[in-house]
Amino acid sequence: MITEESVREVIDSARVEDVVGDFVNLRRRGNNYSGLCPFHNEKTPSFNVNPARNIYKCFGCGVGGDPVKFLMELEQLSFPDAIRWIARKYNIKLEETEVSEEVRAELQERDSLLIANDFARKYYAEQLLDTDEGKSIALSYFRARGFRKEAIETFGLGYAPNQRDGLLQAATAAGFGEDQLEKLGLVRNGRDFFRDRVMFTIHNLAGKPIAFAGRILKKDVKAPKYINSPETEVYHKSDVLYGMYQARQAVRKLDNIFMVEGYTDVISLYQSGIRNVVATSGTSLTAGQAKLVKRFTENVTLLYDGDKAGVKAALRGVDVLLSADLNVRVVVLPEGKDPDGYMQEVGVTVFEQYLTDARKDFLFFKADILLEEAGDDVAARSAAIRDISSTLALVTDPLKRAGYLQQFSAKLGIDESLLVGLVNGAIADHRSERKKAAEREQRRQARSSGGTSAPPPPTSEDDWGGLSEPAWLDTSSDDPGPVAAGGAPPPVAGSPAAEPRQPEIGHGHQEQHFVHLLVRDGHKWYDEPTKTTIAGFLTANVADLLGDFDVATYREAVEQVTDHLRSTGGAPDPDWYTRHADERIRQLATEAVTSPYTYSPNWQEKYGLRLSQKMPDENQRLAAELFLRIFRMEKIERKGKENTLLIARYQREGNFEKLKTHMKVQMKLDEMRISLAKELGTVVLSR
Structure with missing residues (x-):
């Protein structure tokens, strides 16, 4: 742990204009500085830096604090990591106290796994850029998708060669243990897990590689199109969104995040200037991912392929976003189009305009789909209304919910009091489900621990x-x-x-x-x-x-x-x-x-x-x-x-x-x- 004396030295040494100036273009205004706020989108500077008091303050969105808080908020760093960042900037040598052997071992183990993952990232990048096999197979694929060198480096793209143990041999020669590689899912039974695939690196919010995804390029083979790293000590899939590290500052500045399904969609949109984009990797959204999003913005726009599968995907997992009190909108592309392909077809300007024009509130989007499918069938329409009521019950903001109730009662052609009753019933159902889920989790933990766990x-x-x-x-x-x-x-x-x-x-x-x-x-x-x-x-x-x-x-x-x-x-x-x-x-x-x-x-x-x-x-x-x-x-x-x-x-x-x-x-x-x-x-x- 960093000693209190070192923390104090760093805090006393940090100058707010120096730290903020690394991220914001500041201009002197008298004794202070001003610039465009990095925490919200603005055209007229309302972000002020006061060197005399060593604080920053935005009069537009209200954020404020000292240099340490600035780093914690903008870069999503922990307090110790923010202290280390400032220490590096000012060349301050930190003193750290001894921790228990158990804690030290855990920290060293985690660090060693991250270092091993970074070695794998470099290995895959070298195979992509410096070998004939990588250039002819993988690099040509990336270039066909329009990926430029900057994007390849930014997202850590690479190639896993068609070798039995290429990574294993290189890593062990560099001093990494086979057990480390197995814990990370890079090696299994003495063989490389990823072979003959283009590679996508998955980063944490600090930019460190925590996992990989590999896409096979051969057709008509009995193998999954994508394979991913398993859950490890450094990678918990339910808490990660692909591209969040690269998108985080743009998301905060624009106060909106685009969610797509695939890795290539993220990279293509990013290098075309749409940088507030992440991928769900084709899986249902989780509470952990919703929590991650809310750290940066409350506005989510789902961007999906324009086919029936894409429409159905737009309905999957959105409940978890609404439960997190996020504002959810949907853009469905023209039929048969995916984000990457459609942007390449019409160009960035037309594509961005389409995102604005076609964006629709998720609840109305869902209602339109369900009511259209139900048609004049009374039973199907009743089921659709109950489904819509269940989704409305996830909206926690009372004013927002009241607005929805007014509009939906007219849209559905039912009395508002009846709709309120249905929503209240759905709220009770959700509560009951959460309680049962909590009880099940308690019993599971009790069984796994061999004892009884205390009730919440x-x-x-x-x-x-x-x-x-x-x-x-x-x-x-x-x-x-x-x-x-x-x-x-x-x-x-x-x-x-x-x-x-x-x-x-x-x-x-x-x-x-x-x-x-x-x-x-x-x-x-x-x-x-x-x-x-x-x-x-x-x-x-x-x-x-x-x-x-x-x-x-x-x-x-x-x-x-x-x-x-x-x-x-x-x-x-x-x-x-x-x-x-x-x-x-x-x-x-x-x-x-x-x-x-x-x-x-x-x-x-x-x-x-x-x-x-x-x-x-x-x-x-x-x-x-x-x-x-x-x-x-x-x-x-x-x-x-x-x-x-x-x-x-x-x-x-x-x-x-x-x-x-x-x-x-x-x-x-x-x-x-x-x-x-x-x-x-x-x-x-x-x-």
């Missing part, structure tokens, strides 16, 4: 006033964001107002107290029989409110505790916080240990009767439950006030469509407030 922490799915959909309160998709106390906007991550020394902003005091509970009591039992900790209980029941946190530091602390719970199955103890690599979390830990338990200043007056209970150090479970109820009530009340202002605004403007939507949101908010008030024993005033 209780969720707030049916508690706290009926809040059932994560982040459903977020109305920022088409309206101004949440407003903190006094009408001021919430602090932006990286700004001074976002630091823990500013708890008076918005709900900062309550959020600070929430983190203090995690530090001091998170490792204690909330319910010992079910192995549920205080941290497990609190984080599970606040997950849907993280987007409404006012102080970024507190939100990030809760997110890191949640990740720790998921990865280890246990709650971190106080030492985890005090020894954390992030100085802000160490500071929070110090505050939690040294400061007395205090509630928000106005809570005693509002909830005084209930705050007469014993303090948390005497009754952790009751304190956690009471605090959580009040915490949620405060957030809901604020959201209700914001929504009331929007209702008044839309009423003045005569925007009855949005007015109707926000009236529905207000009814839901009021239901939640009343339910929580009953639990707290307080009176709720009507608005």
Whole structure:
């Protein structure tokens, strides 16, 4: 591990204008610099760099922070990798502490596998470019597809010769063990796994080769067209999209990602200037891939061949994208065309215009297909409507779902209340399926471990006033964001107002107290029989409110505790916080240990009767439950006030469509407030 002294030296040495300047064309404006924001698409510079404070800030999309955060966000690096990147830039020698032999062995094993994969990549590239066999067979194929030298190098294309053990001999001569090659799937039973195939390298987000795909060129042979590396310690297929490493910056800048099926489609579009493109490699999409996409954008455009198989492919796996709250659109090419071939036929300009003109919202695309197939058949049409309702149920954003319900009730020719009922039924079905899947996974883990696994922490799915959909309160998709106390906007991550020394902003005091509970009591039992900790209980029941946190530091602390719970199955103890690599979390830990338990200043007056209970150090479970109820009530009340202002605004403007939507949101908010008030024993005033 990198020592704290080295981390501090790197942070003190890093100049934001130097680091950002490697990625953004900056121009001096007085004492500061400005440029086009790399995190969103813009034509007028709103991205500012302040050397005096050593921070960056975009006044267009709101991102901001220090040089380390810039690298972590833009390049998707971990904190240690960002520190190493800056250290290399400034020629700083890092000191690293000793780790356990077990951890060291795991790290060395992973590194050795990545190095072996990189050797294989170089071997395949040499076979492609420097041998007569590679040039005549593989290079001619790539050139026929129009691939230029730059694309071949960028994507790590190569050739596996028709030899029994060419790679094995070369790798062992270079000092690699046969066992390493077998772990990576490069060698099997003393023979090369990839033979007589053109090769495509699969990279991780750091650009390191983690796997390969090989395409056979011979026709009429009894062999699969493509074969891929198996799952390994460095390659988990369900978490990878081909071309994501090459596309990541363009995806973030353009705020959209194109998904195609094949490797060659990605390369062809990329070298023609369409660089925000990745491939699903012909497989159904997974939750891991959806999560990967959402790190860079919320907008996905599926691009598929214009035949029946391509249309059916557009319907496969999209549910997982909708469940991740991604905006999904579809472009189906003219019949018989694939992305690569159609672009070669019509040219880049016409192709790009087609992508714009033919793009269609996925839900309407699916509805049109299902209704067309059903025709006038009543039973088939009913089945189609239920299928559409099931897909609508995956849309978690309440405003987006409300808009769909209005449009689909007219499109389907049924009453909106009936469609709402069908969607609610589908939501319940999805919930039940998720619960059963979680129980099956628990049983599987219990069998594999030879024991019993603890049930997951209780969720707030049916508690706290009926809040059932994560982040459903977020109305920022088409309206101004949440407003903190006094009408001021919430602090932006990286700004001074976002630091823990500013708890008076918005709900900062309550959020600070929430983190203090995690530090001091998170490792204690909330319910010992079910192995549920205080941290497990609190984080599970606040997950849907993280987007409404006012102080970024507190939100990030809760997110890191949640990740720790998921990865280890246990709650971190106080030492985890005090020894954390992030100085802000160490500071929070110090505050939690040294400061007395205090509630928000106005809570005693509002909830005084209930705050007469014993303090948390005497009754952790009751304190956690009471605090959580009040915490949620405060957030809901604020959201209700914001929504009331929007209702008044839309009423003045005569925007009855949005007015109707926000009236529905207000009814839901009021239901939640009343339910929580009953639990707290307080009176709720009507608005």
